[in-house]
Each structure stands twice: as structure tokens, then as C-alpha cells.
Amino acid sequence: MDILVTALDVADVAATERAYEIESAARAADQPDMPRLPRQRFFAGLRHPWPGNDDRHALGCLDGVAVGYLAVSLPQRENRENAGLTLAVHPEYRRRGVGRALYEYAVRVVRDEGRKRIIGEVANMSPEAAPTMPGDAFAAAMGARPALADVRRRLDLTTLDEPELDRLLAEGLTRAEGYSIVRWQGATPDEYAEDVAYLDSRLVSDAPIGDLTWEAARPEVTRLREMEQGYHDRGQYWYNSGARHDATGRLVAWTGIGMSAGCDWHAFQQITLVEPAHRGHRLGTVIKVDNLRHIRAYEPALRFIDTFNAASNDYMISINEALGFRAVAGLNTWQATL
Numbered sequence: 001m002d003i004l005v006t007a008l009d010v011a012d013v014a015a016t017e018r019a020y021e022i023e024s025a026a027r028a029a030d031q032p033d034m035p036r037l038p039r040q041r042f043f044a045g046l047r048h049p050w051p052g053n054d055d056r057h058a059l060g061c062l063d064g065v066a067v068g069y070l071a072v073s074l075p076q077r078e079n080r081e082n083a084g085l086t087l088a089v090h091p092e093y094r095r096r097g098v099g100r101a102l103y104e105y106a107v108r109v110v111r112d113e114g115r116k117r118i119i120g121e122v123a124n125m126s127p128e129a130a131p132t133m134p135g136d137a138f139a140a141a142m143g144a145r146p147a148l149a150d151v152r153r154r155l156d157l158t159t160l161d162e163p164e165l166d167r168l169l170a171e172g173l174t175r176a177e178g179y180s181i182v183r184w185q186g187a188t189p190d191e192y193a194e195d196v197a198y199l200d201s202r203l204v205s206d207a208p209i210g211d212l213t214w215e216a217a218r219p220e221v222t223r224l225r226e227m228e229q230g231y232h233d234r235g236q237y238w239y240n241s242g243a244r245h246d247a248t249g250r251l252v253a254w255t256g257i258g259m260s261a262g263c264d265w266h267a268f269q270q271i272t273l274v275e276p277a278h279r280g281h282r283l284g285t286v287i288k289v290d291n292l293r294h295i296r297a298y299e300p301a302l303r304f305i306d307t308f309n310a311a312s313n314d315y316m317i318s319i320n321e322a323l324g325f326r327a328v329a330g331l332n333t334w335q336a337t338l
Contacts (some may be wrong), residue, residue: 001063003097004135005070008057010047013109017067019046019059026088030133031086031123031329033154034306036075038260047075048233051226052077056109058239060089060098066094070102072109078215083110085120094134103142111338118144118336119215127151128155129311130329136332144336148210149311155269157296160324166323169289179243179283182251183294186237187228195251196242197224199273207274208310212335235261238270239298242292243283253283257295257305264299269307269325285319302336 005175008015024037053073059336073084085106089099110118129149131140137145176297189195201219217223231237235257243253263322274283295302308331309316 003101003280003316004061004070005058005101006061008069009058012058015059016043016046016092016180017056018066019069020207022059022067022090023086023088025090025092025121025150025158026069030135031125033125033328035260035263035266038235038242038262040262044233044235048230049073050230051223054174054283058102058105060102060105062093062098064194065093068098069104070104072106074110074113074115078198079216081302082115082213083113083115083118085118087120088231091219095262099138101144107338108135113218116338118338119147120144120334122334123152124207124330124332125328126330127327128227129332134336139332142336144165146332147335148208148333150308150331150333151317151327152306152329152331153317153320154328155305155307155320155323155325157305160165165289165323168285170225172286173278176248176286179252179281179286180246181280181290183289183290184240185281185298186232188224188240192242192244192251193224194219199251199254199275200271202273202275203271206276207316208312208329209334210312211311212333231258237261238245239295241265241287241292241294243278243287244276245278250322252278253287255284255287257291259299259302264301265303267295267299267302267305269305269320272319284316285322288319288323311314 008014008019020042027037054076058070058073059066068089071086075082088104122133122139124133126132130153131146198219201217204214204216238256238258240256242251245252252275256270257267258270259267272284272288307320309323
């Protein structure tokens with residue numbers, strides 16, 4: 001078998017279509033309960049990296065047929081010693097050396113850029129986030145170590161316990177005196193942009209990251225606007241709820257649920273953060289329940305919401321399970337030091 005890895009020209013329509021087919025097929029095989037990879041999200045990401053990133057792409061060919069896809073993400077602001085890795089091999093062509101050839105290509109790229117670490121994710125269908133997938137065995141064989149275990153939980157909106165949500169919200173509001181709930185869709189209102197940028201930057205310090213070596217992003221409104229534009233370009237849009245501290249007017253808690261254009265039945269519960277000085281008022285529960293009702297008012301076809309939590313994040317897991325989320329799958333993040 002002849003294996004050849006070549007750089008992917010993002011202007012090559014046929015090659016990029018094949019890259020999309022490969023990653024779509026790999027995702028469908030490894031996460032059969034998830035929606036198909038949105039075309040707009042893939043192609044916009046291919047041609048317009050996330051702000052502050054420099055991406056490299058490649059195809060792996062077996063006997064002249066492209067069967068593997070590689071993306072190497074090189075952060076240009078923080079984390080300049082790290083590189084992110086997306087590696088997919090079409091399910092019909094696995095275990096033939098294509099993945100190894102792609103990984104060796106990635107290592108050369110990363111070393112040429114002076115980076116020290118490669119970080120990649122492997123999704124699985126184990127509710128315990130156990131490393132059960134061939135991708136986990138592959139990562140270990142390449143010398144990577146498991147750095148963070150996440151569990152994916154799913155909320156089935158057809159079985160939602162509305163009386164329990166009413167109880168949680170009422171109980172939370174009794175502890176949240178002095179705060180007001182605010183909602184918005186899409187881009188953050190200017191009056192809250194500085195606060196949202198700050199809360200977003202706290203994710204790395206507030207949520208468990210296991211053994212990952214990762215620096216938090218600086219809280220900048222410019223960066224927030226760039227990211228919002230990136231989501232827009234990819235056909236992703238968010239419903240948001242937050243808690244405003246009445247005495248200061250500052251937004252001190254924020255949560256978001258994201259959807260993708262063309263897929264009306266599925267969403268992701270995204271970030272939920274409460275500023276440390278304002279914890280203990282049930283704000284996390286209040287805004288999550290409020291935002292769940294926010295999105296349902298505008299998305300009547302929505303059926304499932306998925307969310308990821310570090311397996312060790314007992315506090316956020318307890319809130320999500322109280323809302324009705326149940327463990328269905330996992331995600332293991334691997335880190336290799338070169």
C-alpha cells in the first residue's frame with residue numbers, strides 16, 4: 001500500500017469536499033447519535049480559522065485515494081507552545097497506516113513551528129468517558145497521555161419535568177434577591193460585552209482542565225467580537241441568559257446554548273459561569289433554567305441538548321442532572337509532549 005500525505009489547498013473545491021466527506025464519515029461512525037457535521041461550519045472553519053489561530057490542513061492518500069484528513073491549529077496569542085490536532089480517517093480505511101502517516105506529518109509541522117505539545121480529542125460512546133475507542137488506543141500508541149476526561153450528557157426535551165424546573169427556578173430566585181435576569185440572542189449587547197469577555201476568560205481557571213497545559217485567554221471585548229463573528233460565519237447562533245447585579249449594573253453570571261443553521265432538533269449547552277464574588281445565590285441554576293425556557297420559546301422543533309462536563313466537575317454536573325441531563329457518552333483529551 002502506498003501512503004502519501006500532502007498539504008490541503010483550501011481553494012481546491014474537490015479536495016476540500018473530500019476532506020468534508022472524510023471527517024463527516026468519521027464523526028458518524030464514532031458518534032452515531034450526533035447530528036451530521038454542518039457543511040457551513042466545516043467550510044467556514046477551513047477557510048477562516050478561529051481568531052488568533054493559524055491552521056494547517058492535509059490529506060492522507062492510500063493508493064491515490066484521499067481517505068484521511070488532518071488539521072493542525074497553531075494558537076498565535078496565548079498557548080504558543082501548544083498545537084491542536086484534528087485527525088480523521090474514513091472508517092472504511094482504518095488500521096492501514098494512514099492515521100500514523102498523518103500524525104507523523106503533524107509532528108513535523110508542530111516541531112517546525114517550535115511547539116512543544118500536541119493536544120487532541122477522541123469522542124466515545126461510553127457514559128463513563130472510558131478510553132474505549134480505537135482513537136484512544138491510537139493516541140496512546142503515538143505517545144500521548146490522557147489529560148482530561150469529559151462526559152457528554154443529554155437532555156431529552158420530550159421528557160422534561162416542567163414542575164421540577166418550576167421548583168428549581170422558584171427556589172433559586174429566593175436566593176437571588178438583588179439580581180435581575182437578562183436575555184439576548186446572537187451578539188452580546190454592548191452594555192454587557194466587557195463582563196461577558198471577562199466571564200468567558202475565566203473558563204480555564206474555573207472549570208477543571210485535568211492535566212492539560214493550557215493558558216486562559218485575556219479578557220478582551222475585541223476578542224469576544226471576533227469569536228462572535230466566527231460563530232456567525234460558521235452558521236452557529238446562541239441563546240443567552242445572564243444575571244445582572246442590580247446594585248452595580250454588572251453582568252455577573254452568564255450561560256449560553258448554541259445551535260447550528262440547518263439543524264433544528266439539536267443544540268449544545270455551552271458555557272455557564274458565575275463571577276466568584278457572586279456565588280452562593282443559585283445564579284447558575286436560575287440562568288440555566290431561564291435560558292432553557294428562552295430557547296424553547298423560539299425553537300419549537302428542538303428535541304435534544306447535549307453538554308460536556310469534566311468528569312470531576314461535581315458542582316456543574318449536579319446542576320445539569322437536576323435539570324434532567326443524563327450521561328450518554330464521553331470525550332477524552334490527549335496531550336503529547338514532543
